[in-house]
Amino acid sequence: MDKQRVFTLSQVAEHKSKQDCWIIINGRVVDVTKFLEEHPGGEEVLIESAGKDATKEFQDIGHSKAAKNLLFKYQIGYLQGYKASDDSELELNLVTDSIKEPNKAKEMKAYVIKEDPKPKYLTFVEYLLPFLAAAFYLYYRYLTGALQF
Numbered sequence: 091m092d093k094q095r096v097f098t099l100s101q102v103a104e105h106k107s108k109q110d111c112w113i114i115i116n117g118r119v120v121d122v123t124k125f126l127e128e129h130p131g132g133e134e135v136l137i138e139s140a141g142k143d144a145t146k147e148f149q150d151i152g153h154s155k156a157a158k159n160l161l162f163k164y165q166i167g168y169l170q171g172y173k174a175s176d177d178s179e180l181e182l183n184l185v186t187d188s189i190k191e192p193n194k195a196k197e198m199k200a201y202v203i204k205e206d207p208k209p210k211y212l213t214f215v216e217y218l219l220p221f222l223a224a225a226f227y228l229y230y231r232y233l234t235g236a237l238q239f
């Protein structure tokens with residue numbers, strides 16, 4: 091199904107049974123009907139939240155990144171008035187960005203690959219520092235008389 095569909099709160103509220111269970115997490119409408127039996131936290135908690143916004147409950151449990159990823163698997167749309175910035179609160183950004191803007195994610199990857207992997211200060215450490223060390227050593231030897239030009 092098209093994940094970009096927009097639902098109103100009352101539309102979501104109609105899907106509140108075990109056979110048809112939608113919940114809202116961070117402005118995302120998620121159809122968890124097929125996930126009820128799989129949910130490690132049990133189906134009861136999901137059914138209790140059916141047709142409602144369960145963002146707070148979802149957040150309070152401290153669901154893992156894997157659980158957050160599952161949201162997108164079961165997402166069927168957005169709640170009317172949803173703002174993409176809302177995701178930052180639930181730290182969904184990392185997982186959502188590639189889904190919301192797949193092209194941008196690709197660009198980012200390409201950008202990272204093209205980037206010079208060596209930080210600038212490495213050039214200094216790698217080349218200039220050994221040179222300076224050698225110069226100081228020779229100068230020291232010269233001062234102590236061990237080296238004569």
Ligand code: HEM
Pocket residue numbers: 113115120122129130131132135136139144147148151152153154155156157158160161164
């Ligand atoms: C679509 C929404 C949800 C998904 C995809 C989901 C997914 C998961 C997953 C994968 C776990 C295993 C632990 C982890 O990876 O974090 C889990 C555990 C759990 N979830 Fe959910 N969950 C959802 C919604 C909820 C809601 C709304 C509640 C509460 C009202 C809830 C309560 C719990 C509890 C109590 C556990 C067990 C935590 C534990 O054993 O420490 N979940 N959930």
